[in-house]
Amino acid sequence: MDYSLLICRLGKQIREKRMNRGLTQANLAELAGLTRQKVIAVEKGSLSVSMSAYARVLGALDCELAVIPAAMPTLEELGELF
Template structure:
């Protein structure tokens, strides 16, 4: 697994948790003490976002990060690699 795939998976999970809780990006940003633009970057899987921002978003969503063995990327995750 590469860094981009890992970042995309984490960003997708954060977005899903936010939506499941009925929060807007602005509401999550306020809870996390982050600018809305940072939440957008997190949900886009930007590699330039610091771990601190991811941690703030996770805490605001009442979630924690678990380290598990890597799984093979899905077809959806790799479809853009060959374009």
Template sequence: MDASVITQRLGHQIRAMRLNRGYKQADLAKLAGITRQKLIEIEQGSLSVSMNAYARVMAALGSEVKLVPVTLPTLEELEDLFDE
């Protein structure tokens, strides 16, 4: 799996968690001690952002990373790809 796919997925999860908790980008950035621009880059899955910045945001959200094996898509998921 490509590293950019991993950071994009992580960024989407961070954004979803931020929205679920009702934080604006500026609020979460302040809690994490980073700039709002850096948070935007994290939510977009930027590879140029340091792991420290990702970790600070996850800590501010009270979350952690759990490594799980990659699974192959189901037939239903593959069908969905072709419907788009």
């Protein structure tokens, strides 16, 4: 499985968690000790964002990573890669 797809999925899940909690990107950035621009990059699944930034955002959302078998990509996800 392509690693960029996995990071993109993680970013989308983080965005959904943030929105479900009623937080703005600025609110989440403050809680995580990051800039709003970094939170935007995390949510976009930017490959240049450090694992530390992802961990800070997840911690601010009271979440953690879990390693599970990867699901096959959807047609929509494949379209976003190309």
